[in-house]
Amino acid sequence: MRDDGGCVFAYDPNIPTTHSSVLWRPEVFPGVLLLTEAPSAFATAPFSAAAIGPVFDERADADGREIVIRDSSGELHISLRHAEAERHPAIILPLDDMMELRLDVAASxxxxxxxxxxxxxxxxxxxxxxxxxxxxxxxxxxxxxRDGGGRRDIAKEILNSEQARLPSVEWKDSAARRKATRLVQDATALVERGYLKLLRGD
Structure with a gap:
């Protein structure tokens, strides 16, 4: 929340844009797997990221360390939330509305x-x-x-449509204008939190 020091963004805006991988908040992306220290009674093997796949990136902060593993099927983020999570690991599985997806990721x-x-x-x-x-x-x-362009610009640059050059009367009822209008609607929805559906697999 804004008033308690939390971050309202799905991606932390304090991370520099030069950072090589996007690190998503685990509560919005089930592809972030949370590891913590297992109870002492369990005989667990140490966690090794290299045993899973190529380590693409990693980052440490006050919340712990996040490792990004990437292959042809995508990126898996491992978030280590305890100093002993690598030596004596256990998987955290929040019982939220993405529990089944989180379970699939953990099983992988x-x-x-x-x-x-x-x-x-x-x-x-x-x-x-x-x-x-x-x-x-x-x-x-x-x-x-964002740069001030309109539907004609979109029809020309995105759709490569010759109809972008039509006179106003013909342009108004053209297929290219209808397609450009749909692109505008979908693009705006995507940027205004619609991307969260992608993260959730919806």
Missing amino acids: LVRRLCRKDVDLLPARLRLTPLQKARLIQLLHTFDIL
Whole structure:
């Protein structure tokens, strides 16, 4: 919350833009797996990120350390929330509305640790090539809007449509204008917290 020192953003704005990987808050992205220290009675093996896959990035702060592992199936974020989490690890599984997805992610981690060939992330958290292309299109659309452009500019630069050059009367009823209008609506919704649905696999 704004009034108690919390962060209202899904991604911490205090992280420099030069940071090489986006570190999402675990409460909004089930692809962040939380590790803490296991109860002393459990005989657990030490956690090794290298046993899961290539370590792409890592960062330490007051909340602990986060390791980003990346392969062709996506990025898995391991958030170590205790000083002994690596030596004596246990998985935290919040019982929220993303519990099933979190459980799938945890199961993938366990299978990787058992040297099984499985994807890092469940299918719901992975973007298809078509989804990636659409998201790039929407972000490009938003950039045009932010820079003062309009639907004609979007039709020209995003849709590569010759209809962008039509006179006003014809442009008003053109297919390109309707498509540009839809892009504007979807791009605005995406930037205004719509991206959270992607993080949740919706």
